[in-house]
Amino acid sequence: MSILQQLSSSFLSGLPIGIYSVCSAHPLVLEAAVRQAVVDRTPLLIEATSNQVNQFGGYTGMRPADFREFALRIATAHGLPVERLILGGDHLGPNPWQHLPADDAMQHAQNMVAEYSRAGFTKIHLDASMACLGEQTPLPDSVVAERAARLCRAAEEASGGQPRYYVIGTEVPVPGGATESLAGLEVTTYAHAARTLQIHREIFFAAGLGDVWPRVIALVVQPGVEFNHDSVVDYDSSKTVPLRRLLRDDVGLVFEAHSTDYQRPRAYKELVSDGFPILKVGPALTFALREVLFALQLIENELVPAEKCSNLSGVVERQMLLHPAHWVKHYHGTSDRQRLLRRYSYSDRIRYYWTQPEIQAAVNVLMSNLEGLAIPETLLSAEMPPEYLAVREGSLRATPHELIIHRIQQAIRPYAAACIRN
Known part of the structure; x- marks a missing residue:
C-alpha cells in the first residue's frame, strides 16, 4: 500500500506518519533529498509545478515525461529504489494560462494534467482556484469544483488504469510565498473546509467520478503557516483545533x-500530529543552496587570485537585473530594498535563474576553483559554521559538492524527522 493511502488511517490510529514534498527542479536539491531518503530508508515525494513543467516545457524546459526521467536518473544514481520514488504534480490547473479565456486555459490545463498522469505522476494536486481572463476573483467554489472534476477526468483517462491520488482545495496559498503583509493571516475555518469537500464530492459524483472519490486523499487548507520576503508566520497548533x-x-x-x-x-x-502530514517545501531548499554557494564564493575569494574568481554573486545580480521578469512583480521599494530582496528574500526568486548559462558557467568556475584545494578549517568556521562542525566531527568531507549537499540536507532534516514514525 502506498504511503499516500496510509496517511489518514495512521492519523486516526494515533500513530501518525507524514511525507514531505520536495518542490524543486534543481539537480543538487534533488540529489540532497534522494540521499536523505536513502539514509532514512523512506519514500521520497518529488513534485513539479505547472509553471516548472508542462506540455510547453515550463520554465525548466521539461515536459512531464522529461521530468520523470530527470528525477529517476538522480534517484538511481544515488541508490534510491525506484519503487520508493513518488512523483507529484503541484498546482495543476490553469495557473500558467490565467491570461487566456477560461475555456482555452482549461483546455491547456486538461492536456497538461493528462501528460502528467500518462508520465506516471501518481499524486496530483487539482488546482483550479485561479481566475482566468475576465473572471472575478475569488471564483465560486462550485466553479472551482467543476473545473477540478474536468481535470480529474483527464488524469484518469490518461492513467493507463494505474491509480492516481488527488489533492483538492480552494483555499490555496500563493505558490512560492506571499508578497504582502502577513498580519491578517487566518486559519481555514471548519465551515469553509466542510463546504469545499461537500461541493467537490457532489460535483465529482454528478460527473461520474464517484469511484475516484476514495482516491481524493487530501484537502489543501491554510493552517496558519506562511512566509513573505522577510518574515515567517509560525504554526500555532491551538488555532487549528476547530478545523481538525x-x-x-x-x-x-x-x-x-x-x-x-x-x-x-x-x-x-x-x-503531522495534527493531521497535516503532507508538508510542502520548496524555496527553503533553494534558499539553502544560495546560502552555501555564496559562502563558498567568500572562501574562493580568500584562496584564489581575484582574476580567476567566479564572482558568482555579481553574475547572479547582473543577470537578475538584465532579466527581471521573475522578480520585478514581487520585490518592491527602493533600489537598495530591491537589491537586498533579490539576494536574501525568503521567497528566493533566485531559484528561477540557476539554469541561466552565465550563472551556470560561474557556478562551474566556483566549483572548479575549489575542487582541488584543501579548504582550511578556519575558513569553514568563518563562512560555514554548520559545515565546519560536521567536518570537525568527521562526518563530512570538505569538498564543495559535499558541503552543498550538507547545507541543503540541513533544511530537509527537520521535515524528515517529523515524518518518520517514532
Missing part, C-alpha cells in the same frame, strides 16, 4: 500544508 475536527467527521482525508518553509523544527512534528 473535520478529519474525524470526514474519515479518509488528511490536510496538505503548503508554504511550510522556514518553520521551526517542532512545528513540523506538530503539523
Whole structure:
C-alpha cells in the first residue's frame, strides 16, 4: 500500500506518519533529498509545478515525461529504489494560462494534467482556484469544483488504469510565498473546509467520478503557516483545533500544508500530529543552496587570485537585473530594498535563474576553483559554521559538492524527522 493511502488511517490510529514534498527542479536539491531518503530508508515525494513543467516545457524546459526521467536518473544514481520514488504534480490547473479565456486555459490545463498522469505522476494536486481572463476573483467554489472534476477526468483517462491520488482545495496559498503583509493571516475555518469537500464530492459524483472519490486523499487548507520576503508566520497548533475536527467527521482525508518553509523544527512534528502530514517545501531548499554557494564564493575569494574568481554573486545580480521578469512583480521599494530582496528574500526568486548559462558557467568556475584545494578549517568556521562542525566531527568531507549537499540536507532534516514514525 502506498504511503499516500496510509496517511489518514495512521492519523486516526494515533500513530501518525507524514511525507514531505520536495518542490524543486534543481539537480543538487534533488540529489540532497534522494540521499536523505536513502539514509532514512523512506519514500521520497518529488513534485513539479505547472509553471516548472508542462506540455510547453515550463520554465525548466521539461515536459512531464522529461521530468520523470530527470528525477529517476538522480534517484538511481544515488541508490534510491525506484519503487520508493513518488512523483507529484503541484498546482495543476490553469495557473500558467490565467491570461487566456477560461475555456482555452482549461483546455491547456486538461492536456497538461493528462501528460502528467500518462508520465506516471501518481499524486496530483487539482488546482483550479485561479481566475482566468475576465473572471472575478475569488471564483465560486462550485466553479472551482467543476473545473477540478474536468481535470480529474483527464488524469484518469490518461492513467493507463494505474491509480492516481488527488489533492483538492480552494483555499490555496500563493505558490512560492506571499508578497504582502502577513498580519491578517487566518486559519481555514471548519465551515469553509466542510463546504469545499461537500461541493467537490457532489460535483465529482454528478460527473461520474464517484469511484475516484476514495482516491481524493487530501484537502489543501491554510493552517496558519506562511512566509513573505522577510518574515515567517509560525504554526500555532491551538488555532487549528476547530478545523481538525473535520478529519474525524470526514474519515479518509488528511490536510496538505503548503508554504511550510522556514518553520521551526517542532512545528513540523506538530503539523503531522495534527493531521497535516503532507508538508510542502520548496524555496527553503533553494534558499539553502544560495546560502552555501555564496559562502563558498567568500572562501574562493580568500584562496584564489581575484582574476580567476567566479564572482558568482555579481553574475547572479547582473543577470537578475538584465532579466527581471521573475522578480520585478514581487520585490518592491527602493533600489537598495530591491537589491537586498533579490539576494536574501525568503521567497528566493533566485531559484528561477540557476539554469541561466552565465550563472551556470560561474557556478562551474566556483566549483572548479575549489575542487582541488584543501579548504582550511578556519575558513569553514568563518563562512560555514554548520559545515565546519560536521567536518570537525568527521562526518563530512570538505569538498564543495559535499558541503552543498550538507547545507541543503540541513533544511530537509527537520521535515524528515517529523515524518518518520517514532
